[in-house]
Amino acid sequence: MSETPGWSSPDQPSNQPPPQQQPQHGPQYGYTMPPPPPTIKPGVIPLRPLGLGEIIDGAITTMRRHPKILIGGAAVVAAITQIVSLVVQLPFLSALTDVAAIDPNTATPEQVLDQFAATVPSAIVGTGVEALLVLLGTVFLSGFITVVAGHAVLGRPVTFAQAWEEFKPRLLPLLGATLLYGLMIGVVIFAFVALAVVSQSVPVFILATIAGVVIAIGLWVVFSLVTPALVLERCGVGTAFGRSRKLVNGAWWRTFGILLVAALITGVINSIVVVPFQLMGMAATGFSTDPAATLNVIYLVLVTIGAIIASTITLPFSSAVTVLVYVDRRMRAEGMDIELQRAAGHGGS
Known part of the structure; x- marks a missing residue:
């Protein structure tokens, strides 16, 4: 971050003074081990390599220490995106209901195609x-939360205005990185789906599907730290x-x-x-088994409210976990814990 030292990559010049060597006192015989240095924890995590529990706890603590910024901001963004999405869907409800109400046993192929032709463009x-x-909404939240979590690691207070001022120059690069990342995943999935369909062979279809999923997951993990690297190190997309x-x-x-555990926690919270x-929406429809029943306004409004509440909790959590995974990897691979200790005012000793 621009005002926060300690996040530059090893390839970037650092304006921090080198750590001072501690004087050695008395003879060194090698028979006794010196006591371990005390754990330095200026913020939500100790500044040393982290365990899974510490990453999860650190993400939750970040949300607890900055509820107005994180949970409040997530609630506003989730409400805007979900409500606008609902408003966009409402004009297509009647057409979608007509499609859902088609009886495949009695409708002719021409009727089915005509109904789909009238519905698909608007649905797209x-x-x-x-x-x-x-x-x-997701790009904004993930980047904004990354800035707040970066301050939380060092135990430094941050206001909404300060976080926005730091994140604002990174918004467009982050949007570009997200689009590029999504394009990469989409190309991989499309290529293997096309291969599976063209092959017209069940074994090839299964193998191509499995290969596509495996490669997509691999890319997801390899590039999972793009957002914190781009926002905190203030580097380019590539x-x-x-x-x-x-x-x-x-x-x-x-x-x-770690990301899988976080995703499972997010999924459980989302389901709860x-x-x-x-269920309330289904009760409003009389628990009808008709697929068209779930396309009424009451059901969609209730589901939208649930989605807003769930996103308010899960988006800050998952974003904070990603930031802490990034911090943990840098401490393990690059010794960044020393740099962060100096940035937090502990002299790196």
């Missing part, structure tokens, strides 16, 4: 607008991708395991919050 537009809103790959190198399985709203 609505889905595209919704996806764009979610993308913008450099951020290279930094993420370098930091994950040699620790792919550990990084994957969203499912009751879905």
Whole structure:
């Protein structure tokens, strides 16, 4: 960050003075081990390599120490994106209901095609607008939360205005990096899906599907640290991708395991919050088994409320975990704990 020392990569020049050597007192016989240095914890995590529990706890502590900025900001962004998405969907409800109400046993192929032709273009537009809103909201939150978490690691207070001022120059590069990342994953998935379809062979279809999923997961992990690298190190998009790959190198399985645990926690929280709203929406429809019943306004409004609440909790958590994984990797691979200790005012000793 621009005002916070300690985040520059090893390839960037540092304006910090070299650590002072501690004087040695008395003879050194080698028979007794010196006591371990005390754990330095100016913020939400100790400044040393972290365990899984410390990363999860650090993410939760970050949310607890900055509830107005993180949870409040996430609530506003989630509300805007979800409500606008709902408004975009409403004009297409009648057409989608007509499609869902088609009886495949009685409708002719021509009727089915005509109904889909009348519905698909508008549905694509609505889905595209919704996806764009979610993308913008997610990019903003992930980058903004990265700045706040960077301050939280050093135990430094930060206001919304300060965090926004630091993040604002990184917004467009982060959007570009996110689009590039999504394009990479999309190309991989499309290529293997196309191979599976063209092959017209069940074994090839299965193998291509598995290979596509494995490669997509691999890219997800390798480039999972692009956002904190780009925002905290203030580097370019290409450099951020290279930094993420370098930091994950040699620790792919550990990084994957931590991110998977965080994703499972996020999924559980999301289910706990969203499912009751879905049940209330189903109760409003009389628990109808008709697919068209879930396309009414009451059901969608209730599900939207649940999605807003869930996103308010899960988005800050998952973003904070990613930042702490980045910090942990830098402390393990580059000894950044010393640099952070000096930045936190502990002299690195």
